[in-house]
Amino acid sequence: MKEYAPSIQKFSERLIAWSSTLHHVSIASKLEVSEIDESHLKVSIPVLSGAQAVSLNVTVEKDVFARVAIEPELLDDLFDASSHQLAIGIATAFYREYEVLFAHDFEQTEPELPDEEPTGYCRFCGRSAPAVTFAEDAHALPESVGNKVLFANHECDECNRHFGIEIEDHFGRWSNVQRTIFLVEGKTGMPNLTMKSGYVKPGHDLTEIKLSRDSMAAFDPGRTTVKIKLIRPSHIPVAVLKAFNKMALSIMPSSELVHFESTLRWIRNKDHAVRLDRPSSVLLSTFCPALESSNTRCLLLKRTSADMTKPYMTFVLAFGNFCYQIFLSAPADKQNAECHVTPYFYLYDSSRAAPSQSQMIDMGSSESKRNEEVTLTLRICGPIEQGRAS
Numbered sequence: 001m002k003e004y005a006p007s008i009q010k011f012s013e014r015l016i017a018w019s020s021t022l023h024h025v026s027i028a029s030k031l032e033v034s035e036i037d038e039s040h041l042k043v044s045i046p047v048l049s050g051a052q053a054v055s056l057n058v059t060v061e062k063d064v065f066a067r068v069a070i071e072p073e074l075l076d077d078l079f080d081a082s083s084h085q086l087a088i089g090i091a092t093a094f095y096r097e098y099e100v101l102f103a104h105d106f107e108q109t110e111p112e113l114p115d116e117e118p119t120g121y122c123r124f125c126g127r128s129a130p131a132v133t134f135a136e137d138a139h140a141l142p143e144s145v146g147n148k149v150l151f152a153n154h155e156c157d158e159c160n161r162h163f164g165i166e167i168e169d170h171f172g173r174w175s176n177v178q179r180t181i182f183l184v185e186g187k188t189g190m191p192n193l194t195m196k197s198g199y200v201k202p203g204h205d206l207t208e209i210k211l212s213r214d215s216m217a218a219f220d221p222g223r224t225t226v227k228i229k230l231i232r233p234s235h236i237p238v239a240v241l242k243a244f245n246k247m248a249l250s251i252m253p254s255s256e257l258v259h260f261e262s263t264l265r266w267i268r269n270k271d272h273a274v275r276l277d278r279p280s281s282v283l284l285s286t287f288c289p290a291l292e293s294s295n296t297r298c299l300l301l302k303r304t305s306a307d308m309t310k311p312y313m314t315f316v317l318a319f320g321n322f323c324y325q326i327f328l329s330a331p332a333d334k335q336n337a338e339c340h341v342t343p344y345f346y347l348y349d350s351s352r353a354a355p356s357q358s359q360m361i362d363m364g365s366s367e368s369k370r371n372e373e374v375t376l377t378l379r380i381c382g383p384i385e386q387g388r389a390s
């Protein structure tokens with residue numbers, strides 16, 4: 001095995017560096033390599049995820065390690081495939097201790113909410129008819145992400161209107177870029193993005209992108225890809241976070257609501273500067289080029305073990321090629337203030353080795369965020385018009 005030692009060393013270093021960017025897991029600084037058969041090696045990687053220690057294995061062809069010195073790009077491919085396999089292994093270990101309370105694929109299954117309170121009771125403000133009315137259709141998830149079927153019978157008209165204006169509008173502006181680029185059909189058909197500096201307009205066969213400044217688009221030397229800068233409409237991050245929490249509370253079985261009374265009060269508070277006692281303001285955002293489908297999907301998971309270092313409950317929302325995840329603010333007897341988290345990976349196509357990119361975004365700010373730049377790399381497959389902005 002001596003002949004592969006430098007390649008194994010480089011490979012290990014990259015995996016360890018990659019794991020340090022994950023925040024939520026740690027992998028040992030030394031990986032064990034053993035021989036499986038004449039042509040394969042096994043790389044064993046000890047991983048600590050939450051309070052759990054697991055060992056994950058990656059199988060590598062000897063031949064690939066042997067050729068790395070002459071073809072360095074092989075190491076990139078190997079790293080991409082291995083980190084993808086590892087991410088799935090880490091998620092499998094992490095979510096073994098969770099049960100699905102509710103899951104829905106907006107293109108495939110008939111909706112069935114876990115349970116319903118007697119009609120005429122609002123779970124958000126605690127009031128009942130006739131003090132409040134229930135005449136309007138209250139969407140459990142926003143219509144902007146393609147929800148036309150999942151309604152919350154336990155949301156009064158007053159709360160419905162309040163959520164629409166105070167939080168879902170911010171969610172709509174924040175998600176505008178993602179929904180436009182990935183053609184997520186909402187209330188009024190395809191979304192589009194309008195900026196001072198141009199627009200993005202999806203059409204039947206192609207999406208038209210117009211940018212008024214050259215600095216907003218950069219072509220690679222071979223002109224196979226173009227990196228574009230889009231401007232996200234202004235929004236209040238914590239209002240977006242409240243919208244995610246509201247979705248989770250809408251699909252939650254009523255027996256669990258008792259643990260989230262402060263969250264129920266918090267999402268109804270117009271004053272976005274008022275924080276929760278035990279805020280959980282992380283939004284885990286994962287971009288994955290190899291999603292199994294781009295249908296909008298949602299999922300609510302509850303921890304089944306007593307491991308307080310892991311969040312008690314997590315809500316996942318996927319649309320386009322993005323998957324977003326929040327960790328609800330559970331009381332002190334349900335989870336520690338500091339929790340380990342890892343992306344929920346089962347929505348991704350595990351047979352393709354496309355590396356996904358996760359990032360933790362702090363959505364705790366109540367200050368309006370303006371002119372936030374979103375950079376996207378697009379593959380060019382048609383003619384490009386470049387000219388003066390008119």
Ligand SMILES: [Zn+2]
Nearest residue numbers: 122125156159
């Ligand atoms: Zn209400």
